[in-house]
Amino acid sequence: MSPTVRDPHDGGMHTTTPVLDPAHVVPANPALVQARDLTRVWGKGHAAQIGVAEVSLDVRRGELLAVIGPSGSGKSTLGSLIAGIDVPTSGSLVVDGTRIDQMKPDRLADWRGAHVGIVFQQFHLLPTLTAVENVELALELARVDAGRRERRRRAIEALEWVGLAAHVKKLPAQMSGGEQQRVGIARAMVTRPPMIVADEPTGALDQRNGHAVFELLAGLTSVGTTVVFITHDLHLAESADRVVSMIDGRIESVRGGA
Numbered sequence: 001m002s003p004t005v006r007d008p009h010d011g012g013m014h015t016t017t018p019v020l021d022p023a024h025v026v027p028a029n030p031a032l033v034q035a036r037d038l039t040r041v042w043g044k045g046h047a048a049q050i051g052v053a054e055v056s057l058d059v060r061r062g063e064l065l066a067v068i069g070p071s072g073s074g075k076s077t078l079g080s081l082i083a084g085i086d087v088p089t090s091g092s093l094v095v096d097g098t099r100i101d102q103m104k105p106d107r108l109a110d111w112r113g114a115h116v117g118i119v120f121q122q123f124h125l126l127p128t129l130t131a132v133e134n135v136e137l138a139l140e141l142a143r144v145d146a147g148r149r150e151r152r153r154r155a156i157e158a159l160e161w162v163g164l165a166a167h168v169k170k171l172p173a174q175m176s177g178g179e180q181q182r183v184g185i186a187r188a189m190v191t192r193p194p195m196i197v198a199d200e201p202t203g204a205l206d207q208r209n210g211h212a213v214f215e216l217l218a219g220l221t222s223v224g225t226t227v228v229f230i231t232h233d234l235h236l237a238e239s240a241d242r243v244v245s246m247i248d249g250r251i252e253s254v255r256g257g258a
């Protein structure tokens with residue numbers, strides 16, 4: 001028998017036929033990142049350099065995932081693939097429902113602007129732009145549909161969120177490393193991307209500033225942002241939801257989570 005449901009708009013009783021067979025319902029909240037057998041190599045034969053080899057990994061929505069491992073183990077290569085900065089030699093990669101493993105560079109750049117915030121170890125702020133202009137630029141590059149004033153409002157809001165309300169008009173050279181990295185985080189989150197990939201964002205900072213940067217990134221997960229946090233700092237990694245440990249381009253272990 002078909003279920004009887006009450007239409008909230010007219011109060012009447014209707015009989016409906018279910019249109020969705022549960023077997024065909026796509027889970028409402030699949031992993032944001034689904035990497036399967038991701039491989040990135042440069043060169044061929046004996047000269048081949050392996051970045052990552054056959055890495056399979058799901059990253060959940062709203063998860064803070066730390067990636068650790070020795071130098072050369074493939075952390076940055078994996079981060080670049082997930083962020084759509086680079087494309088794999090083979091394997092499949094779905095991020096936020098889109099397959100990005102074979103995207104052409106132009107499309108990938110557009111996709112990246114709208115879907116990923118990237119935080120670098122060396123901040124990578126434009127030296128001739130003020131803090132607020134650096135953040136606004138991310139909105140322009142992501143082609144966010146907002147006028148000049150609205151872009152400025154959002155950029156200031158992002159800078160306030162990272163605690164830099166008093167520094168919006170400063171040039172990068174007029175700020176400390178910790179402050180510059182907070183501008184970097186404001187720039188990464190101002191477009192409200194579903195994911196932020198941070199490659200050793202605390203690597204150039206002292207312990208106190210590194211911790212503050214980690215806390216800001218962790219805070220973004222509470223609004224559903226997925227954060228991939230590449231780090232050499234095992235202490236910070238322990239505070240993540242899960243820790244992926246890499247060695248020789250492969251995942252050695254995944255700890256934490258269910």
Ligand SMILES: Nc1ncnc2c1ncn2[C@@H]1O[C@H](COP(=O)(O)OP(=O)(O)OP(=O)(O)O)[C@@H](O)[C@H]1O
Nearest residue numbers: 042049050051069070071072073074075076077078
């Ligand atoms: N463009 C490239 N061409 C050739 N080999 C590369 C390239 N980029 C990375 N590799 C190689 O891929 C491997 C993984 O490098 P990757 O930068 O991902 O390591 P990492 O874990 O981030 O190291 P680190 O902790 O030092 O940042 C290394 O052996 C590296 O030499």
Ligand SMILES: [Mg+2]
Nearest residue numbers: 075076077199
């Ligand atoms: Mg690296």
